[in-house]
Amino acid sequence: MQRKRKLLILLAGVLFLAVMSGFGAWVSNMETPHTTAPSPAVQEAHSGPYLIRLQVDPNPPTPSREATLALQVLREQQPITNARITLETTMQAMDMGTTPLEAQSQNNNLYLAHFRFSMSGPWLLHTRIAISGEQPITVTFEITAQ
CATH class of the missing domain: 2.60.40.3340 (Domain of unknown function DUF4426)
Incomplete structure (x- = not known):
């Protein structure tokens, strides 16, 4: 039982980090203005x-x-x-x-x-x-x- 609990806590921590990483990338993309490359000369x-x-x-x-x-x-x-x-x-x-x-x-x-x-x-x-x-x-x- 103790082992399952530790594994569950570890998985919850990994999931939390993955979600926060994705959220951070999403927020970062929203703050960065997207510019279109100029046309060739x-x-x-x-x-x-x-x-x-x-x-x-x-x-x-x-x-x-x-x-x-x-x-x-x-x-x-x-x-x-x-x-x-x-x-x-x-x-x-x-x-x-x-x-x-x-x-x-x-x-x-x-x-x-x-x-x-x-x-x-x-x-x-x-x-x-x-x-x-x-x-x-x-x-x-x-x-x-x-």
């Missing part, structure tokens, strides 16, 4: 024979200032300069509606658009590229505003 997506490259400045974008979205469209390493690029931004975590944009062709083989991310968090940039005589290309990039 340059993102690339492929669609058929095309490579679409996106660079966001500043990276990560912030709600306090407008970001420049610079796109480059390449086919077999050659820039495409006669495309019409339309963009649509949507926030992943919250329905903020969509914002349509049109990227303007620049002399340096880039297409630029400007957008102010209204909140921190992950956003999707839906990109539609129309090239004369070809089917439109669509790619989606993820951008994390902070």
Whole structure:
């Protein structure tokens, strides 16, 4: 009987320590703010024979200032300069509606658009590229505003 009692006390102590350890880890996680990693400085997506490259400045974008979205469209390493690029931004975590944009062709083989991310968090940039005589290309990039 004495032996069972000691074993029961030992098991109760181990269980208590396990519960307290789990509770401590849970509280620790609640107090630590979770941040999302910034998007890569340059993102690339492929669609058929095309490579679409996106660079966001500043990276990560912030709600306090407008970001420049610079796109480059390449086919077999050659820039495409006669495309019409339309963009649509949507926030992943919250329905903020969509914002349509049109990227303007620049002399340096880039297409630029400007957008102010209204909140921190992950956003999707839906990109539609129309090239004369070809089917439109669509790619989606993820951008994390902070």
